[in-house]
Amino acid sequence: MENYLPGQIVTLTVKRVIDTGYVLTDTDHEALEILLHTNEAGDTKLTEGDAVDVYLYHDKQKQLIATTTIPHVTTDVFDWAEVTEVKPGLGVFVDIGTSKHVLVSNDDLPEFMSAWPTVGDVLYVTLKHDKNNRLLADPVTETDFEGNWDLATDALFNQDLGARVFRSGKEGAVAITDDGYRAFIHHTERKREPRIGEWIEGRVIKVKPDGTLNMSLLPRKQEAQEVDAEKLLTYMQQNDGEMPYTSKTDPEVIRQTFEMSKAAFKRAIGKLLKDRRIIIGDTKIVLTESKSDPS
Known part of the structure; x- marks a missing residue:
């Protein structure tokens, strides 16, 4: 048994047929007995002496058993x-x-x-x-991919791409796109740390000379402006049609309150003003449909 490990794909021989399935052995080590349960034999009908390719694994009792279902992942295949x-x-x-x-x-x-x-x-x-x-x-790991990345071209700049994350950390994340390009997402180009295994959608912000990509998970400014403006509208609608924040408010207060930068806040305010949704006062901003005095 010491020569056989879970995860191996081996050819064994049917030693005998039993009610629950088949007992398999190695003709060179006939003391070996591994169960192939009927449920794990599929449509295969075996008789004594038949050779069969099986995948070995441990059951809940830590016993080595077999299945004719061969996995798509092995010790040699990613x-x-x-x-x-x-x-x-x-x-x-x-x-x-x-x-x-x-x-x-x-x-x-x-x-x-x-x-x-x-x-x-x-x-x-x-x-x-x-x-x-x-x-x-x-x-x-990235080492396993070394030299196997597809090379991106400049035509991908500013394109939207999907990718699967396989490394994530405080400094950034690395993902592989559908087309096999390596994509790096710096921590400043995301709102949260992505999970490994997560499918992400981003845009290419740089095509590097080595054929790899830098991606951003942040929305484009125009899209972000609409989202941020809606966030400010919702805040005012939930607070009597006003907010005690203006372009003079401390940036850290803006960030803590709305999770956006002072620049993004100003862009959102500009959009709301252009759409005639707000009136700006010295100490607060109010919705146009609000009757509050903005001064």
Whole structure:
């Protein structure tokens, strides 16, 4: 048994047929017995002496068992695997194409859970064994991609692209686009730290000489202006049609109150003024439909 590990794809022989399935063995090690349950044999009908290709994994009792379902992720092959369960303190489980989902250890996930993937996110993984020969899924690193990135052209500048995040940290995140380009998102070009495995939509703000991209997850100024203006409108509508903030208000107060910069605040105010939605006073701003005195 010591020669066989979970995660391996091997060819074994049917030693005998039983009510619940098949007992498999290695003709060179006939003491070996591994169960292939009927539910894991699919439509395959086997008889004694038949050879069958199987994938090995541990069941809940830590017994090594087999399935004829071959996963799309192996110890030699990377592929995308969807997150099916999150276990704080332990890690996340991913679906590699078999009934037994595989753990990505918290040791291989970001330090802060806010950057952990959630159910439905997709990680690019391979399989590995820990020191106790426990099967784990191992997320890809940039080193694994080294030299395999597709080279972006200048035509992508300012284009909207979708990408999957595979590294995330305080300084920034790295994602791979649908077309295989490496995209870096600096922390100043996002409102929050994206999760690894998360699908993001951004725009290309720079095509670098080495063919990689810099992306921004922030909306374009015109789009942001509309969103920010709506945020100010909602605030005033919920506060008797006014707010005690103007272009003279301290930038930090603006940031803490509305989560926007002073420049963005001014642009939003400018839009509301142009649309004749507000009246600006010395100490406050009021909605035009409000009867408050803005002075």
